[in-house]
Amino acid sequence: MINRRHIRVKVMQSVYAIQQSHNDDIIREEKFLKHSILKMYDLYVLNFQLLIEVQKLAAKKIALSKKKILATQADLKPNTKFIDNKLINQLTESVSLEGYVELNKLDNWELDDEYVKIIFDELQKSDLYKKYLNTVDDSFxxxxxxxxxxxxxIVAPNEKLAEYYEDKMISWVDDIPFVNTWVVKTLSKCKLDKTFILSRLYKDKDDEEFVSKLFRKTVLKHKTYEEDITAKTPNWETDRIADIDMILIKMAITEFVSFPSIPVRVTINEFIEIAKDYSTTKSSYFINGVLDKISKEFTKEKRIVKIGRGLL
Incomplete structure (x- = not known):
């Protein structure tokens, strides 16, 4: 499922897009934000579907080899360990996975089956595959x-596959690393004789609402927060502050004042980490300093009021 940090990243991208385009259609941009998160779930599902299609291709090649006129002993009695793989078979039999694919018409691997072949070729060449086929243990x-x-x-690092995903959906460029981790976590939780069920997109309703609330309030209050930031950076002209840094600070202020259950230190740490990935090398230090000053002043002025675990 999508976590709060990745939600913040998606919101940051949408705030940046709306500011760069000088477009004030908040409703439209919010719809695109939610759409991009939903499409990220498609990417998650496509990875499982790809594993299934690679196994199907392996089975097809074995069937064709048996029909050779001059079939060898290896052709007639092939190693079927991969096509008998219990976890991939769980994916194949999953009603949850099949239902999502059919409902959302995810026919990528039918239309672009060359990528299935690319992955299968890489698999066949690998020592991982050879070692697996020679493993006597056939346990789950x-x-x-x-x-x-x-x-x-093999799948996650494949550059051709990554380029394909990026061509299909521009927002997937930043989603790929997160989704790859999500897929591995989901596979790691699979158990023998348990039906495979896709993970939920959001942890709960609060996380889903967090998307809209963080986006709307940041956009609607950005002028006010810009004044707060200017007051705490007297040695900096506003236009000298990197656009992404400004957006991250505004988003953090939004969390300070509009999300009473999120601790101030959690908010600051989260945006420092995002800055390390998406802004300049010194941005995390700058953002930390500005947010520390703002949080202390806002707390003193009672503009920040935290409740519950937010007090910790």
């Missing part, structure tokens, strides 16, 4: 470990 534990390594070592 071994099958699961292989599938996780297959995904981590």
């Amino acid at each position: 534990k071994v099958d699961k470990a292989f599938v996780i390594d297959f995904f981590k070592e």
Whole structure:
């Protein structure tokens, strides 16, 4: 499921987009924000579907080999360990996965099956695959470990596949690392004789509402928060502050005043970490300093009121 940090990243991107385009259609941009999060779930599902399609391709090749006129002993009695993989078979039999694919018409691997071939070719060449086929142990534990390594070592790092995903949906560029981790976590939780069920997109209703509330309030109050930031950065002209830094600080202020259950220190730490990935090398220090000053002043002025775990 999507976590709060990645939600913040998605909101940051939408706030940046609306400011750069000088577009004041908040409703439209909020719809696109939510759409991009929903499409991220498609990416999550496509990765499981890809594992299934690679196994299907392997089975098809084995069937064709048996029909050769001059079939060898290896063709007639092939190693079926991969096509018998218990975890991938769980994915194949999953009503949850199949239902989502059909409902959302995810026919990518039918239309662009060359990527299935690319992944299968890479798998066949790998030592991981050869070692797995020669493993005598046919337990679920071994099958699961292989599938996780297959995904981590071959699927996730594949540049051609990444380029394909990026061409399909521009917002997937930043989603790929998060989704790859999400897929591995989901596979790691699979158990023998348990039906495979896709993870939920949001942890709960609060996280889903967090998306809209953080976006709306940041956009609607951005002028007010800009004044607060200017007051705490007297040695900086507003236009000298990097756009992303300004947005991250405004989003953090929004959390300070509009989300009483989120501790101030949690908010500051989260935006420092995002700055490390999306802004300049010195941005995290700058943002930390500004937010520390603002949080102390806002607390003194009672503009920040935290409740529950927010007091910790």
